[in-house]
Amino acid sequence: MMETVMLVGSILAALLFFWLWKRTRSVWLAYAHLSMLTFTGFVLSLQSFCTWSGNALGMCTWVVSKVLGYGVPIAVALTFVFGWIVMPFLYKQRFADLGFTHKLLRLVPGARLWIVDTAKPYAFALKKDVFITVGMFDILTKKEQEAVLLHELGHVRQKTSLRKFTAAVMRLVSPVSAFYTHKVLNAEERDADAFAASIQGTTRYVLSARAKLNKA
Numbered sequence: 001m002m003e004t005v006m007l008v009g010s011i012l013a014a015l016l017f018f019w020l021w022k023r024t025r026s027v028w029l030a031y032a033h034l035s036m037l038t039f040t041g042f043v044l045s046l047q048s049f050c051t052w053s054g055n056a057l058g059m060c061t062w063v064v065s066k067v068l069g070y071g072v073p074i075a076v077a078l079t080f081v082f083g084w085i086v087m088p089f090l091y092k093q094r095f096a097d098l099g100f101t102h103k104l105l106r107l108v109p110g111a112r113l114w115i116v117d118t119a120k121p122y123a124f125a126l127k128k129d130v131f132i133t134v135g136m137f138d139i140l141t142k143k144e145q146e147a148v149l150l151h152e153l154g155h156v157r158q159k160t161s162l163r164k165f166t167a168a169v170m171r172l173v174s175p176v177s178a179f180y181t182h183k184v185l186n187a188e189e190r191d192a193d194a195f196a197a198s199i200q201g202t203t204r205y206v207l208s209a210r211a212k213l214n215k216a
């Protein structure tokens, strides 16, 4: 009886946190959702699987608590270490000083620009660092380069990399969020474009840069 109440309670809490996350895209709500989900899985496994298997020598309880209690947090921690610490380190090759970038970078305190030595044109933001490839500068006009930098600065400002990372974890771990994460990511792109357009006073360069990149 007690376990059933806990089970229903944790499922409802998981759904509530998910719904709130959908509305606010606030990162801590995503993790609250995941904790509740892990807890639900924990109770459910103990209740159904361990009872059914007879739980010889308490092995089942032991395995379930180790897998969910350590496995899930360790998997999340490893993803975090790689995505958050190792990845940026690999890309920080060349500090950029391109004249026109200075005043734009000042719009977002702490933001830095790095040039990646690759012909393939792409750009991304990780935490407060913006990475733009040499190939990007080759194919875009000055105004379009500005638009791309501003778009990425928009991501820094709205903390997209943290939200993206969270959305990726959600997609891995949470079954209810599987169909939703792309919407979160699309919203991040729209907001970043809107930031660039608001500074430039037009959507023209954001759009033409995107058109060129889609063709490249």
Ligand SMILES: [Zn+2]
Pocket (backbone or CB within 6 Å): 151, 155, 188, 189, 192
């Ligand atoms: Zn973007």
